[in-house]
Amino acid sequence: MNERFFLLPVEKQQAIINAGYQVFSQNSYKNSPMSEIADAAGISKSLLFHYFxxxxxxYLFLWDTCAEMTIDYLTEYGCYEQKDFFESMERGMKAKMEIIRLYPHMANFTLRAFYEKDPEICAAVQESYHKYFDLKADRALLNMSPEQFVPGLDVSMMYREMYWASEGYLWEMVQRGDVDIDQMEKDFNKLINFWKAFIFKGSETIWT
Known part of the structure; x- marks a missing residue:
């Protein structure tokens, strides 16, 4: 990658990144031409190849940018500082909604990338996914006090199940072609309250 990309104004970088997410989110890796990304970004194809x-x-730059940006926003929103698990989740939801507002095609891109089978990029995406997921999980659970949960709960497994459920919800929204941020925020709040009812001490009061 040409480091001159990072010398571009932030708005121009964002336009190129958004164009990449847009095109790759609508097609498979093989069927996403660089010329279409260049057109969406408002630059020439030769200039895009100058940067990448x-x-x-x-593609891998866009994937890593998504992972790194997510961790940066979660950190900025104080998700990793919380001892209350659900406070961390609620802050995380707000952080991710802010990312989606800036990069509306990112969620679709990451889901397609995760299931992409093209041998040129599949292994690299999966390796990166596991690295970043383990990092997020470790940081998320670092300050969590086990006393806040029902006795005997496997907190690590709980975190993974919630992550999978959230990804499944996003995949459903993407497949419907209806990524409504306000509705997503309402639905995630419902999910959080649902989970509280089963795993949080004292949560039986939620439904009364």
């Missing part, structure tokens, strides 16, 4: 040597490099 090939399509694989751009």
């Amino acid at each position: 040597h090939n399509k694989k490099e751009l």
Whole structure:
């Protein structure tokens, strides 16, 4: 990757990143031409290749940017500082909604990338996914006090199940072609309250 990309104004970087997310989120890796990404970004194809040597490099850059940006926003919103698990989740939800507002095609891109089977990028995406997921899980659980949960709960497994459920919800929204941020926030709040009713001490009062 050409470091000159990072010398561009932030707005221009964001336009190129958004264009990449848009095109890759609508097609498979193989069927996403660099020319279409360049058009969406408002630059020439040759200039896009000046910043990224090939399509694989751009694709993996977009994937890593998503992962790193998510961790940065979760940190900024104080998610990793919370001892209350659900306070951390609620802050995390707000952080991710803010990312989606800035990069509306990112969620669709990450879901398609996760299930992408093209041998050129599949292994690299999966390796990166496990690295970033383990990092997020470790940081999320670092300050969690086990006393807040019902006795005997496997907190690590609980975190993974909630993550999978959230990803499944996003996948359903993307497949319907209806990524409504306000509705997503309402639905995630319902999910959080639902989970509280089963795993949080004293949560039986939620439904009364």
